[in-house]
Amino acid sequence: MSKKLDMEILASLCKRRGFIFQSSELYGGINGFWDYGPLGCELKRNIKDAWWKAMVRTREDVVGLEASIIMHPAIWKASGHADGFADPMVDCKDCRKRFRADQLCEEQGLELIKNGSAFALPAGAVCPACGSKNLTEPRSFNLMFKTYVGPVEDDSNVAWLRPETAQAIFAQFNNVLATARQKVPFGVAQMGKSFRNEINPRNYTFRSREFEQMELEFFIRPDEAVELICGKITTLADNPDLDGEPQESWGWEVWHRYWVHQRLGWYRAIGLPAADLEQYWQTGDELAHYARACVDIEYAFPFGVQELEGIAARSDFDLSQHQKHSGKGMDVFDEALKQAADKLDAAAKEAFVQKVVADWTGRGKAAEDARAFATKLLEGKYVPHVIEPSAGTDRLALALLCNAYEEETLTDDKGKTDVRTVMRFHPAIAPIKLGVFPLVKNKPELYGKAREIFAKLQRRWNCFWDESGAIGRRYRRMDEAGTPWCVTVDFQTLEDGTVTLRDRDSMRQERLTIPALVEKMDAEIG
């Protein structure tokens, strides 16, 4: 691939061929929003189909959900996303650091001035870092898009466009559990639009204000439950087989690693080279307080190595937060756990509780919380923990576009050189699978036969009919669209039913019957 691909060259091709347009271009555009054209929306659809197939359809332990974008505002209080709104921030114009206005004032023995919903700094407030008085007015820094439900705009009906799809999965956890006939460990997957009012959208579509996510929340037992059921916990030290069936004895760390492994495999399967994929393991300081581990899967974009997906082990934080805020229980009852606990005598149970308490207090948690958790476990109940692989669809589309782009210099028989622009998409995600052409269009019998073959192939795959211009030109047009194969119907087709199949990458041609072609397509597209 072209590592030095200029994003403007790519953006130009994307516009010229109909992959990506700037939103609202007719009116001068709007920053941070993008539209997918005829080829782009096919590409994105193929990405989503591939993800859904890998994550939901071909698994017995994952089910889908499609939730509304606007949800009860309390969800964002529980998740922590709404906090910034209540906390106006000030920036220091000199050292460029940002502080919470209320904390800054309190530290300096001052009081933040409040005028209705606006805030102002009292005289004498200075930057805690550099001492400068050159501070901005306090401003709210919530990055969620705000709207009103119903016709009246007042504080009582404020709502937010979701900044992530994940929370709906937690909010609907009980309903899914009750209806899906699944038991922990299992997952809930969702794809859909999310919105973040980014301060500074950059790098073409990479950071957009409206974007699509593909998220899985995979719920697992707490390690302590696994230990009670299996007698031991499989850890990474046991060298578990991450390609095989998941095992009941896996602890959270193995589950987390399993999903990292699965997701990397998927990216490779849709054509991103392993060499351009990187893992970034967040370190202790970078992890959110509730997260036990978080890995970013990154791709080497022309503008830098950037995140495609984050895979976080989030403990029971999310469900617990919703349990706390909603007052509704998020416990699951685990029959296997109950049976395992029932086999223990009173002394063994107490020993188990003591062990959990010792373990938790060693990690700085309260003994009474540990005791309550352990006692519930012995009743077969717990709040599930979660592993969250969260991918950005648009970022992936951009990565695939960057990866596919190539300018190839060709030399013909006479030594004349020519540059061919070709989008080398994996067949599974290529917007158009087949171009279908009559060799010439002014021979009715040839033309009719080609239409007949096109109609047949079109029922299976997205095909593109092209009869205009010389055959070579038509091939090159398909190269820029990233179409992996072109079928040309010629005079020999009328005699023996074979067609010419031209391969995008090698530019080689072979003759095939239609059934042989269909078989080849099935094998290559997957």
Place this chain on the structure above:
RNA sequence: GCGAGCGUAGCUCAGUGGUAGAGCGCCACCUUGCCAAGGUGGCUGUCGUGGGUUCAAAUCCCAUCGCUCGCUCCA
């Protein structure tokens, strides 16, 4: 959000106060027996948008929107 640069046809760009252009692409017809062939004809723009200066503005001024780069931010 700050600083700098840039916005002219679908794309790449020329045009510095006097009736908007080129190449490529695209469309139609002809031609064409396999890699951007050739011929003929054709389409496309409130010169990003809105104001202002001027007899006259793509060109000068102001504002605004968008893009790029560097900081900043990034749940």
